Amino acid sequence: xxxxxxxxxxxxxxxxxxxxxxxxxxxxxxxxxxxxxxxxxxxxxxxxxxxxxxxxxxxxxxxxxxxxxxxxxxxxxxxxxxxxxxxxxxxxxxxxxxxxxxxxxxxxxxxxxxxxxxxxxxxxxxxxxxxxxxxxxxxxxxxxxxxxxxxxxxxxxxxxxxxxxxxxxxxxxxxxxxxxxxxxxxxxxxxxxxxxxxxxxxxxxxxxxxxxxxxxxxxxxxxxxxxxxxxxxxxxxxxxxxxxxxxxxxxxxxxxxxxxxxxxxxxxxxxxxxxxxxxxxxxxxxxxxxxxxxxxxxxx
Numbered sequence: 383x384x385x386x387x388x389x390x391x392x393x394x395x396x397x398x399x400x401x402x403x404x405x406x407x408x409x410x411x412x413x414x415x416x417x418x419x420x421x422x423x424x425x426x427x428x429x430x431x432x433x434x435x436x437x438x439x440x441x442x443x444x445x446x447x448x449x450x451x452x453x454x455x456x457x458x459x460x461x462x463x464x465x466x467x468x469x470x471x472x473x474x475x476x477x478x479x480x481x482x483x484x485x486x487x488x489x490x491x492x493x494x495x496x497x498x499x500x501x502x503x504x505x506x507x508x509x510x511x512x513x514x515x516x517x518x519x520x521x522x523x524x525x526x527x528x529x530x531x532x533x534x535x536x537x538x539x540x541x542x543x544x545x546x547x548x549x550x551x552x553x554x555x556x557x558x559x560x561x562x563x564x565x566x567x568x569x570x571x572x573x574x575x576x577x578x579x580x581x582x583x584x585x586x587x588x589x590x591x592x593x594x595x596x597x598x599x600x601x602x603x604x605x606x607x608x609x610x611x612x613x614x615x616x617x618x619x620x621x622x623x624x625x626x627x628x629x630x631x632x633x634x635x636x637x638x639x640x641x642x643x644x645x646x647x648x649x650x651x652x653x654x655x656x657x658x659x660x661x662x663x664x665x666x667x668x669x670x671x672x673x674x675x676x677x678x679x680x681x682x
Contacts, residue, residue: 383535383566384408384431389440391426396438400426401589404440408568413561415580416570417672423589424570425465428539431568432462445534458486461528465540465570467520471513475504475523478512479530486531496563497526500556518549525556536560538569542576554579574673585676592679597672604670604678606630606642613655613663622658626651633677640674641665 389404401423408414416424429435431442433453442449447456469478479501483489494501504522507515512523521541528536538557542550554576557567569580577583578597585592585600593600613619616637623639624632628647633640643651648665655663 383410383445384414384568385443386427386431387441389427389430389437389442391423391430391435391437399589404586404589404591406584406591406594408566409582411561411564411566412581413557413567413569413579415577415583416568416586417572417574417577417583417676418570418586419572421588422586424586425539426589428462428464428537428568428570432460432537433457458531459534461531461533461536463524463528463536463538463541465543467512467524469512469520469524469527472511474509474511475515476508478523479526482527483530488531490530493530493532496532497529499559500529501526503552517545518552521545521549521553522556525553529560534566536565536567538567540570540572542571542573550576574671574676577672583672585672585679587676587680592676600672600675601670604675606678607648608668608670608674609641609643609648609665610635610668611639611641611651611663611665612637613660615660618658619655619660619663622655622660623651626654631678631681635673640668640670642678 385407387405390402391400392398393400404427416427418424426435430437431444431449433449433456436450444456445459449456470481473481479490500522504519507519512520515523525541542553557569561567580597582594582596583600584594611619611623616634620632620634620639623629623641628644630642630644651665652663
């Protein structure tokens, strides 16, 4: 459904490289996630694929249509929800939705079945101006507007940034229902926990792809045993574990440290920490998460 081949884009007259030799494919009917922090190049990729930006090098195809030659046709078959709320804030919920339906030559009634589950949640506020909606409601309205013309591909650029945990969960449930209706979804997010909700993901940093696979396979590819360590003095523990000669990596995760060692070196770490005054230090082996894999790939 979507193919990128060696896409490169620079800004500031070539001084700033936004994306470098990006290549990946999105299969028909899947939820594909671009996972990475702010500034990784996610929005640039989205703008290229939605024909809002020209790449410096490489090619991209959406549903067998070239993003440069066939940009008019692509705009009729894709829905795009940018990272920043971009609807008309002085128009009501209903007026925004009617406007976008009219732009694409359709009506709310014609494609109501597609947005019904989402729109029913904001319909009680249909006369409220969009600018007065909560973050979660704005998100639902923007998704309705992106879907009102029944697109074949949906581009969602960091759709859950800045909304509460409950709204994030509801949003991903909506995406699963849209996938079941045959819509291909490309979504970007800086939240590593959302990676597990995608069929496949691409981990991206500084404009380069670090890994592409299913979330489960990326986790399985983690090459070392991973340990969680705790102590009352977390800051000193971090410094002392990093100073341990056999430590390969050590990062803070909540109230614990996630640590890898050279082979079997973990057997002596508690004795070392006791000598440093960490008499309450504990260690246990844990399963890695996507964030652990992302950090590991950054080191390579």
